[in-house]
Amino acid sequence: MFKIVERERVNPVVNKFVIESPIIAKKREPGQFVIFRLHEKGERIPITIADADPKAGTITVYVQELGKTTFEMGKMNAGDEIADVVGPLGLPTPIEKVEGDIFAVAGGVGSAEVLPIARKHKEVGNKVVAILGYRSKDIVILEEEFKSFADEVYITTDDGSYGREGFVTHELKDHLDKGRKIAEVIAVGPAIMMKVVSDLTRHYDVKTMVSLNSIMIDGTGMCGVCRVEVGGETRYACVHGPEFDGHKVNFDLMLKRLASFKEEEKISLDRYNAAVGGENG
Amino acid sequence: MADTKIPRQDIPKQTPEERRKNFNEVALGYNKELAQLEAQRCIQCKKPFCIEGCPVEIDIPAFIALIKEGDFDGALAKMREKNLLPGICGRVCPQEEQCEIKCVLQKRFGAVAIGRLERFIADYEIEQDKMVIPPVADPTGKKIAVVGSGPGGLTVAADLAKLGHKVTLYEALHAPGGVLVYGIPEFRLPKAIVSRECHILEEMGVELVTDFVVGRAATVDELFEQGFDAVYLGLGAGLPWFMNIPGENLAGVYSANEYLTRINLMKAYKFPEYDTPIRVGKKVAVVGGGNVAMDAVRSSIRMGADEAYIIYRRSRTELPAREEEIENAEEEGVIFQFLVNPVQYIGDDTGRVKQIELLKMELGEPDSSGRRRPVPIEGSEYKIDIDTVVVAIGNGANPLVPGTTPGLETNKWGNIVAEVETGKTSKKAVWAGGDIVTGAATVIEAMGAGRIAANSIHEYLTTGKW
Numbered sequence: 001m002f003k004i005v006e007r008e009r010v011n012p013v014v015n016k017f018v019i020e021s022p023i024i025a026k027k028r029e030p031g032q033f034v035i036f037r038l039h040e041k042g043e044r045i046p047i048t049i050a051d052a053d054p055k056a057g058t059i060t061v062y063v064q065e066l067g068k069t070t071f072e073m074g075k076m077n078a079g080d081e082i083a084d085v086v087g088p089l090g091l092p093t094p095i096e097k098v099e100g101d102i103f104a105v106a107g108g109v110g111s112a113e114v115l116p117i118a119r120k121h122k123e124v125g126n127k128v129v130a131i132l133g134y135r136s137k138d139i140v141i142l143e144e145e146f147k148s149f150a151d152e153v154y155i156t157t158d159d160g161s162y163g164r165e166g167f168v169t170h171e172l173k174d175h176l177d178k179g180r181k182i183a184e185v186i187a188v189g190p191a192i193m194m195k196v197v198s199d200l201t202r203h204y205d206v207k208t209m210v211s212l213n214s215i216m217i218d219g220t221g222m223c224g225v226c227r228v229e230v231g232g233e234t235r236y237a238c239v240h241g242p243e244f245d246g247h248k249v250n251f252d253l254m255l256k257r258l259a260s261f262k263e264e265e266k267i268s269l270d271r272y273n274a275a276v277g278g279e280n281g
Numbered sequence: 282m283a284d285t286k287i288p289r290q291d292i293p294k295q296t297p298e299e300r301r302k303n304f305n306e307v308a309l310g311y312n313k314e315l316a317q318l319e320a321q322r323c324i325q326c327k328k329p330f331c332i333e334g335c336p337v338e339i340d341i342p343a344f345i346a347l348i349k350e351g352d353f354d355g356a357l358a359k360m361r362e363k364n365l366l367p368g369i370c371g372r373v374c375p376q377e378e379q380c381e382i383k384c385v386l387q388k389r390f391g392a393v394a395i396g397r398l399e400r401f402i403a404d405y406e407i408e409q410d411k412m413v414i415p416p417v418a419d420p421t422g423k424k425i426a427v428v429g430s431g432p433g434g435l436t437v438a439a440d441l442a443k444l445g446h447k448v449t450l451y452e453a454l455h456a457p458g459g460v461l462v463y464g465i466p467e468f469r470l471p472k473a474i475v476s477r478e479c480h481i482l483e484e485m486g487v488e489l490v491t492d493f494v495v496g497r498a499a500t501v502d503e504l505f506e507q508g509f510d511a512v513y514l515g516l517g518a519g520l521p522w523f524m525n526i527p528g529e530n531l532a533g534v535y536s537a538n539e540y541l542t543r544i545n546l547m548k549a550y551k552f553p554e555y556d557t558p559i560r561v562g563k564k565v566a567v568v569g570g571g572n573v574a575m576d577a578v579r580s581s582i583r584m585g586a587d588e589a590y591i592i593y594r595r596s597r598t599e600l601p602a603r604e605e606e607i608e609n610a611e612e613e614g615v616i617f618q619f620l621v622n623p624v625q626y627i628g629d630d631t632g633r634v635k636q637i638e639l640l641k642m643e644l645g646e647p648d649s650s651g652r653r654r655p656v657p658i659e660g661s662e663y664k665i666d667i668d669t670v671v672v673a674i675g676n677g678a679n680p681l682v683p684g685t686t687p688g689l690e691t692n693k694w695g696n697i698v699a700e701v702e703t704g705k706t707s708k709k710a711v712w713a714g715g716d717i718v719t720g721a722a723t724v725i726e727a728m729g730a731g732r733i734a735a736n737s738i739h740e741y742l743t744t745g746k747w
Contacts, residue, residue: 023498037455043547043556044455069556084455086492217542217557220453220494221679222463224521224536234530236520239680253530256632260532264558271553 022057031093062112100183107189137162198246320349330383336729371400418445431459433515433715436731496681519679528626537673562668569673704734
């Protein structure tokens, strides 16, 4: 069992959890993830590690409420225990000093997932520019954290209620058009957002890495559900990824695979709502 | 006296009509009377060939004699001397290729049903609500890390714990048992049996650590730094194979590992009570002819498929699955399509599979495996409508441990190279066995490899000689 030591609702749809997990806290590196199973009847879901405190033996994750399991997790509090937390999984992000700027581009809760990668880039001496996109002002998260280390931070909101009105691609395009020397774009967020960022940067021939949030079960390369097509080859996001060259990922296929269990996910959430008398989702 | 006039006793089973609708065990097991009757058939050979056929060398005539006398406790103790996991082996070992094929009665009267008797003894223990814990030697002070709690890892752990060594058993999933819990369905091996047999290990002093991925949470070298004297790698199946044909990544196309893991480990057959979903349509095609394919196709029937196909490129004679499982599948209404191979899967506009295109085959000359090679018949393609595909054609090697362990030699397929006689790898104090070494094999072969490695590990720990 893994104890939740801190839980905070950081916006109307995202919860931050600090969880006791000393081994993972010590070993994890930016880009890696864990798999949770809340209880005996729970499903296994992958979540990127946002931060860790090796001394305290804790990891931090940000979980967006999307389906039954994440809503259920959102009802858990400090002191509650999670049945299983396994990790760190996936390959760490390769990070070294490079010529040119690093653009960390995130959508929604992806900003929590790109945070450790961006921070490590700064630590090794790279110039880090963060472009963080949200639907509206009320769900902006982690702005201060990014501002505390990043060289430049740009916020966009779909409705213009905060920062620049529009999408992260609008902001990114301006920088690309100005001819900035960009070593690498790291895009983390919903699959559709990573797709449009990759489509944009392809025209400018700027290296773009994306962190794929496929469906997973074991997370160790046994089941194969997380398979994605990269450069025409089948790859397993859990052991070959989660990061891949965004210009080579078949996003259309990935989006369809992500929707494989859409109907079942709805059944599960409706049943949960009926049981808790809530209207989540 | 042995009585060869008694026929080999059938095992009572759920009827095909009943079992198509549930995940309960198909074979119900012998009662005492049937077990004693069957035990009377054993002629107690002076030189018992059956023992030679058993990878873990159970004293088969001795435990059968005890059953015949009604000394079931004695039979259980005799069994546990060599095999800690009779409830598992009695159910899933291919006895017809191992102990029973060696039985001298085999040709004229039918072999003694050794597997069924083994299972009877295990069931007896559960019925009595007993747990016979084998005696454990005084602590040696030596520490062994066993990586993977499948059949091989469980055997190594049990053997070394008995000898007084301190064993820590690491499992990446949330439950111990490896393929016994994620792969083999409930109707063939109830999960309660596996957790019970794992619990015996804990009673013997084995420390079981779940949710721990060696290669990520700790590397093999870090295990040595933590004070382990030896490491056994029983990593099991790795990346599932696909055929690299168009449409394999469509929604509705599963690897057998995913399909069975959802159903067995995650209990998707109880969705939505359990959270993990699975979508099994009305027409399911399972590609492959091994035991895993049979498990997948029979699970499909239980999940409500109207038509469940086995798509196999050779003929019935060459099916690698156990005869018993093929017959069970036939009884349950599985449709076998022999001498066909998938060419592509065709999807609908939402990206979900809707058809399979098959190419007819004929059998040519025998290939390196000794089986006749399937040869495509040009222009014979045809399509059938299906909504679910399960690809059960085997697994490659998992890269997690080999990729993080310097000095550990692998072959060109990524399997770990280990000596057949000892299980020793190229890296000092590291042994390996089971699917990660040989590629897909059987539960008992993994257990046999575990037994061999445990002996070698014990020798190393006592003599210090590598």
